[in-house]
Amino acid sequence: VPGAEKVSERKDNLKHIAIILDGNGRWAEKRGLSRSEGHKEGAHNLDRMLEYFLTLNIPYISLYAFSTENWKRPVAEISGIWKLLNHFFKVRLDHCVKNGIHIKVSGDLSKLPKLTQSAIRIASAKTGKSKARLTANFCINYGSRNEILHAAGEIVNERISLFKNGKLSDAVKPVNEEELSSHLYTSPLPDVDLMIRPGGESRISNFLLWQSAYAEIYVTPVLWPDFNEKELDKAIRWYKKRDRRFGGLSDTV
Ligand code: FPP
Helix, strand or coil: CCCCCCHHHCCCCCCEEEEECCCHHHHHHCCCCCHHHHHHHHHHHHHHHHHHHHHHCCCEEEEEEEECCHHHCCHHHHHHHHHHHHHHHHHCHHHHHHHCEEEEEECCHHHCCHHHHHHHHHHHHHCCCCCCCEEEEEEEEECHHHHHHHHHHHHHHHHHHHHHCCCHHHHCCCCCHHHHHHCCCCCCCCCCCEEEEECCCCCCCCCCCCCCCCCEEEEECCCHHHCCHHHHHHHHHHHHHCCCCCCCCCCCC
8 A cells, every 4th residue: 555654664663552432422413314324434444444454454452332330321212322333343354354353341240131142253263463553442331440350350259269379489479560561451452552533532531541651641522433544544643643652751851
């Protein structure tokens, strides 16, 4: 692809983009359509944007498709989202396999409809990690606080079994960042570099709190169904101008 940089050559070190897919409801309301029509258009846009991501050599994207708080929405809207996800995981599967898109899903999947759970299992198994050009991490029934609690629970259980096996010094060793990260749903994805929030709200909404500790956050009023290739270029250009110091000082100081 002309102009595309290989990841290894990317000067901006942009490896992981996270997007909050916000604004579908407003997009639909503006047109006198139902909110579900807005989610449908949001899903179409994701199809289009996945193609574009492939050309950019960005290896990881995370997409906030359904939060742990979204259960508060009307049942019809929620079941519309499951339908779209089922459709995506089934109908786009071959395309993902052919194009090297690995489907990963992060979140508490046990509460999802059985059909969606099996569509996810098949999609992530068939789109192998090894030759992936792009990992698309769908965050579904995802919330960062839930994720961190889940990770802490797993670590506690591991420590208990170490203790029971008489490995006392391992059982009481302090938990470090690497260990906690490895228990997050998103593991082994790297930290988020750029978080994009279409729809104009300046909130993180319980999305990838741990992983975005040093992410640059780009907010745009453009609604997700209208967030196209040009808008993504704009966000990346903005990101490239940021001076990421990670708590240190800039090179020019
Ligand atoms: C937020 O917009 C969006 C959601 C809660 C759902 C996002 C889901 C999709 C894009 C479809 C899922 C399917 C695939 C294939 C990813 P909102 O409803 O809060 O919009 P509003 O703020 O304008 O009301």
